[in-house]
Amino acid sequence: MKKVMITVDYNPNAEKVVRKGYEMAQLMGAELCLFHVLADVRYYGVQYEPFMGYEGYAFPVDYNIQNEFVKVAQDYLEKTKKHLNGENITTHLVEGDTAKKILEYSEEWGADLIVMGTHSHGALEKIFLGTVASSVLERTKIPVYMVPINQ
Template structure:
């Protein structure tokens, strides 16, 4: 295994995922890529008419908001890379459905291992929404190293 893709979200427990993924990759002398997905950024800048009495989207929109989200996300990846103090670490930022983007980039980058965290979601949330981790596990052909990040 020579390429390890470490996936990150904005959860504070991501530090645990990064550190464990980094240690594992170093043991294998593997190349590392830190990966983050912005979930459908274009929706943050859409303007809707009031609906069901809700006027949350009926305000002027700053169309540069997507650029700001991208800058913040790239800064997050850059600071994570600096935290690891590794010169041989690359970063990649994608936009879209999180599980789909992880799967697509892992294939494109030819990752040998995907490292990701599992959050402790409630049973109803898992039933109705599923989780990114379970979706990746269901559809990947690449081994996945799951880091439990729940509080239990």
């Protein structure tokens, strides 16, 4: 395995997923891609405590301007990459449906392994909405390493 793609959401819990994926990539001597999908812009207005070297944005954002959220997401990926301080790390940002974009880019990039977190969702939410993780698992041909995230 020479290419590891870590799916990174915008949440402090992502640090655990990134750390585990980075450890695996190092053990395999693999190239690493930090992959983020800009799916729902409302999450970028949430102010968290600093995590993975990222302190959030310190400027007012006009919620009608998608470009501002793209800049915030790009900054988040770059700070995460810098936080890892490793070699052979790239970042990739896309917009759209999260599961669909993970599946598309993992094949396009030639990922040998997808690393993603599993969030604790209620049973009804899983039944009616599904989860990104289950959608990816059901449709991918690429091995997936799931990192449990307890919220």
